[in-house]
Amino acid sequence: MASTVIPFGPQHPVLPEPLHFKLKIEEETVVDAIPAVGFVHRGLEGLVSKKDFIQMTQVVERVCGICSAMHGMCYCMGIEELMGIEVPKKASFLRIVWTELHRIHSHLLWFGLYADSFGFESLFMEFWKIREKIMDINEATAGSRIIISVNVIGGVKRDISPEHRQWILSTLDEVEERLKRLEKVIYEDFTIRKRTVGIGILSKEKAYELGASGPMARGSGLDIDARSLGYGCFSELDWEPIVEYGGDCYSRAKVRFREMLQSIGLIRQAFQKMPRDEEICVKFNGRPEGEVISRVEQPRGECLYYIKGNGTKNLERCRIRTPSFANFPPIMSMLIGCRLADVPVIILSMDPCISCTER
C-alpha cells in the first residue's frame, strides 16, 4: 500500500516549540517517524571558550527556561566538587526549595499542554491558574519569575526570610488543596481515560534498553531517580521515588501528578530541617582543574554535566546531556504503530523540551 508522509511542525499549535517530525502514514497508522532537529540549536557549549567559569552559571541556566534552577545547580555542584568547596548546609536546603518549586511549576505547565493536546481547554486554564501561584513565590523570593539565577558557585545568592517562609507554606497548602480537587479529573475523567489509557505503551524492558529517563522510565516501572543518589541534602529527607507500572500515557501523567504532591512535601521537610542563622555562600579561591561528572534529577529526567577544567579561567569542555535527548529513542519506538490522532498526546507524554535537546 502506498504510504503518505505528513510533516508535523516546526510551527504548529500543539507545542510552542519548533519540533519537527516526518510521519510516514499508511491509512491511519504511523509506520515510521523521523525527527528533524536543529531549529533551536545555538551552539551553547562553545561559549566556554568566551565566558569564564563563573559567568557560565548564567549561561547554563539559559539552556532551558523551564528547569533553569536545576541546570544552574548541576553546574555549580560540578565546579564545587572540582574545587573542593564545602557548601553551607542552609544553602543546600535552599537549593532544594527552589528546585522543587521548579519541578512543581514545570509539571503544572506540562499538565496544561497535555490537557490542550486532547482539546480539554478549561483544564489547561485551570492548571495554568495554579501555576501562577508558584510563579508568585519565585518572583517574591528570587526577583524573577522563570530564570531565577539563585545558584552561584559556593552556595546561593539569596536567603528566604521567616515571613516569606510562612507565606510560602500557606501558598503551598492552597496549591495542594486545588490540586487535590483536580486529582479526580486526571485519574477518573471518561474523556481523559479514553485518550490516554493503553496509548503509547513502553514496556519495562524496552524502557531500559532504549535508555528512558525520568517520568518516562518511572511510568514503565523502572525505579530510576537521580535524587536517590542523595546529592545536596536529599539524603536527609524522607522520600521515595514514585513508580507506576502501566507504561502508557496515563501512567506517565499519574507519575507527574504524584510527584507534584511529593515535591510540596519535600519543600515542607526542607523548611523544617533547615538550620537557622547561618551563612548561605562561601568564598573561594583558585580555578577549576580536572574533570568531573555531576548529575541531578530534572522534571524530565536525569541531567548530566561533564566538566573539564585546565587551571585557567575558561573551562576546557562543558558537555551537557539533557533528559529530553535521552527520551527521543523511546518516543520513536512508541510512535510506530499508533494512530495519527494519538500522535500529539504521545509526543507530549514525553514532555519534550526542544531547547534542552538541541541547546
Next chain:
Amino acid sequence: MGAKEKQLKPQRRLKPVSNIFKHVKESKIGLIKNLIDKARLKSPWLLHFDCGSCNGCDIETLACLTPVYDIERFGIINVGNPKHADILLVTGTVNHRNKKVLKQLYDQMSEPKVVIAIGSCALSGGIFRDCDNVVGGIDRVIPVDVFVPGCPAKPEAIIDGVILGLQKFANKQKRK
C-alpha cells in the same frame, strides 16, 4: 546578509482587498473598509513563533493567554495559521536553520502586519550573541516594529508591547 538569503522568494501575495467589493455599490465601499479597519483593531489575531529561545519567553507569552493575565479580553486570539494572523510574536535568537522558516512565516502574513520581538535574545542575540550558530536578533531577517526587553520578558511587558503594536497597526492601516 549572505547570498542564500537573497534567494528566498516572497510567497504569492493574497488577492487585494478590493476584489471582495465586486458586487458592492461604489458609494458604500469606503464605509465597509472603515468598518473592517475598526474591527481588525478590536480583535487582532496573534501568531507566536519560537525562533530558538530557551522557553522562558515562550511560556511567558503563553501565560499571557491564561486566566491571570488574560490577553483574550482585548479580543486577541492565538492562531496557528500565518495567513489568519495580524501580529507576529517572535521569541528567541535567529539561527542558520530557522531564519528561512521565520522569513516564510512573515511573507505568508497578509498586510497590514506588525512584528513584535520579545526578550533580549530576539532583540540582539542576548547571552547567545557569541555562539557560533547564532545570526543575531530577528531584525537581521525581518523588519521589527516593537521591541520588548527582558530575560525573560514579563507578561505585563508583553501585554504592553502588544498594545503598543496595535497603535502602530492603526497607523499602518491609515497609511495604506
